[in-house]
Amino acid sequence: MSRDATPLVDLRCEAHTYPDGTVGVHDVDFSVYPNEVVALVGGNGAGKSTLLEHLNATLVPDDGELVVDGTAITESNKEYARKEVGFVFQDADTQLVAPTVLDDVLFGLQNYGVADDDARARAREALATVDAGHLEDRVPHYLSGGEKRLVGLAGVLVLEPSVVVLDEPLAGLDPERSRLVADRITQIHEAGISVVLSTHDLEFAAEVADRVCVMAEGNIIGGGTPREVFYDDALLADANLHPPSAVRVARDAELGATAQPVTESDLVSLLTEAGNSNTAPKPSTDRHRHNLPPSSTSLTTSW
Numbered sequence: 001m002s003r004d005a006t007p008l009v010d011l012r013c014e015a016h017t018y019p020d021g022t023v024g025v026h027d028v029d030f031s032v033y034p035n036e037v038v039a040l041v042g043g044n045g046a047g048k049s050t051l052l053e054h055l056n057a058t059l060v061p062d063d064g065e066l067v068v069d070g071t072a073i074t075e076s077n078k079e080y081a082r083k084e085v086g087f088v089f090q091d092a093d094t095q096l097v098a099p100t101v102l103d104d105v106l107f108g109l110q111n112y113g114v115a116d117d118d119a120r121a122r123a124r125e126a127l128a129t130v131d132a133g134h135l136e137d138r139v140p141h142y143l144s145g146g147e148k149r150l151v152g153l154a155g156v157l158v159l160e161p162s163v164v165v166l167d168e169p170l171a172g173l174d175p176e177r178s179r180l181v182a183d184r185i186t187q188i189h190e191a192g193i194s195v196v197l198s199t200h201d202l203e204f205a206a207e208v209a210d211r212v213c214v215m216a217e218g219n220i221i222g223g224g225t226p227r228e229v230f231y232d233d234a235l236l237a238d239a240n241l242h243p244p245s246a247v248r249v250a251r252d253a254e255l256g257a258t259a260q261p262v263t264e265s266d267l268v269s270l271l272t273e274a275g276n277s278n279t280a281p282k283p284s285t286d287r288h289r290h291n292l293p294p295s296s297t298s299l300t301t302s303w
Helices: 048-054 075-084 101-111 116-129 145-157 175-190 202-208 226-230 233-238 245-252 264-277
Strands: 009-017 023-032 037-041 063-068 085-088 163-167 194-199 211-216 219-224
Touching: 009 048, 023 048, 023 219, 037 048, 037 202, 048 163, 048 194, 063 075, 075 085, 085 145, 101 116, 101 145, 116 145, 145 163, 145 175, 175 194, 175 202, 194 202, 202 226, 202 245, 211 226, 211 233, 219 226, 219 233, 226 233, 245 264
Parallel strands: 037 194, 037 211, 085 163, 163 194
Antiparallel strands: 009 023, 009 063, 211 219
């Protein structure tokens, strides 16, 4: 992601107020760029889900604008936003509507008038992409939580979006299924699709994200690369967050101010290097996660 790139999604939301008068988000400027994974982090009620649901016009600002791939989204063309920006909800059951997994994944294609044979072939390809092809004849509501998330993701990917949005993708999953879902997120990013996700799990955010945005009280209060965010104590404190364990261990081990691991693998590499050389370890770059070029860590003035 480069600051010179044209955003795939550009949201300006002065406010979104729910029917009961609760203000979900306010004064938010948020953009999604090609070839990036963005993590929204923050406590309960920070506004993460509300912001995400604006990205494909599930919700609309009281005052503001959503632009998707250069097209301003209005009441008349919301479907364009929902095709280009696929949304996987935290409660996977809300988007599982058909009697079998295969029928569920091809449902969206049928709504767009895709011929049945072509729709089935594309649905099977989408399921294979997330390693869920073996589930195609299963009843969706009898799947495990992790399997439902993968099927929901396949149902989004089959429409070939430019951006995939996932609301708390690891919520309620055990470690094995969390790892499976995290691997699939990395996989679709490597296939050229930008990803935006919300999470309470800063270990997960440190592992998969190129950019982290911190939310509190309905606003984005800061952001940057994982290293910039997770070593900013004041910013994390303002959002009632604690840094990932690699950050805490590095500080407890007194690795030095220049050694700033954010993931377990970062930490292991630094400790191994220090043990082999008996010198202060050097920090790795943030771009190691997806083998991105140097420009991919550039920040924009709007989050």
